[in-house]
Amino acid sequence: MEHRHKQFRSPVKAHVPQKVDTRLLFTISVNLLNCSTDKPCAGPFGKRFAASMNSISFVTPPSLDILQAYYYGVAGVFERNFPHKPPNEFNYTAENLPANLLTPSLGTEVRVLEYNASVEIMVVKIAIQVVKSFYVVGWGSGNFDPNNDPSRYNLVDPLKETTVEVPHNGWAAIRFRADNFFFRVDHKT
Template identity: 50%
Template sequence: MAARAFTAGPIAFDNTTTTAILQYNGNYTPSSSPSFPALPYYNDTSSAYNFIFSLRSLVSENHPVYVPIHLKKRLESTIAIKTFPCYPNGTCQGPNGTRLAASMNNISFVIPQRFDILEAYYYHINGVYKKNFPSFPPFVFNFTEDYPPLYLNTPKRGTEVKVLKYNSTVQMVLQGTNLVAGLDHPMHLHGFSFYVVGWGLGNFDKHNDTKNFNLVDPPFRNTAIVPRKGWIAVRFKASNPGVWFMHCHLDRHLTWGMDMAFIVKNGKSPQTSLLPPPPDMPPC
């Protein structure tokens, strides 16, 4: 087997090829040494995305697929690399001496200092978070153009969540942008796996792109890549009560603020409600 890493941005890793030998045991006749395969180039976007999004779920009697069809909540969120002004008397490495940041729907996530969101939610502690995470991008523009307006580069800071009713069916479109630095982003959701029902390059078109959604055998993931200058659409059922983090799985982007959280409310029974914290739970 041979593999090469992929990146849609500048090279930030060893871009050489890795190889491995897979050894089978059993009665078989070894073949002659295979020829080395022709691998796509490290930034061959077409080959990478066509392979990633060709994956399908295994559908059988033992592996049923439950793609949400009748949706209760539709969300769209931009994901973006942005900037803040540099610290006073500081030295920052962003464009024009700025400090690099990141956001979802123009909100750069702020991690609470005294209480975590789950603790604040369970004990009804005010002032830790707000329930105002937008269901739609607050600024609409050509998200994937090469030179977007500079005034969009600075996000707001906030600890914002989206509240979902128990068992609600959710569709979320994650739209990549080309602000400051257009990159692909592996977006990860805690507490759930989701179906990746659609993807595309450019700006998401709710009237036309939804016609090509795969609602039969889409891949079932908890992390999915949002293409550079593109989008993905995921669906899941909010059947796990609690507070669940969604973020870019590139640690640098996570710490810069490319995050948000879902609060899934309790169901109508103890079995569908959030458990209390254990008495021996250590503090953070």
């Protein structure tokens, strides 16, 4: 799947911005969060999984959504301070990362863009990760048909992957056994 974007070309000339007004660097990661005392969890180290961007894990506001908070001027929900780059610079793809990177902060921050700005976003996957492989047993276009599509699954020799590309307006089916979660972090830091 690497460099797949170089293989396909549009049949028409694209209008890709040649000059960039705003450059953003977003790191993405699977992290661990503490569990509530009334609802313990059985994840690694007694915690639960959480996704993050730039070390912030989104928290759904309890009473209204972010756009409503923006329009009604509700403080503490619509926050304009989502960082344009990670708050701490480090080797994002190093094998052993400091343990303090395991737990993201929680927030509802957004990054507001200027209207009509040309934007480039660099997305980097941090090496804090759950190493999980799975079998891609099927994929297709349109809505998944639970009555017919499973009959076309490859359950004999499917590809074993760590990522899957889901077709535009389509679906992908993966299968795995939930037995090989492993975090790569340096717990000495």
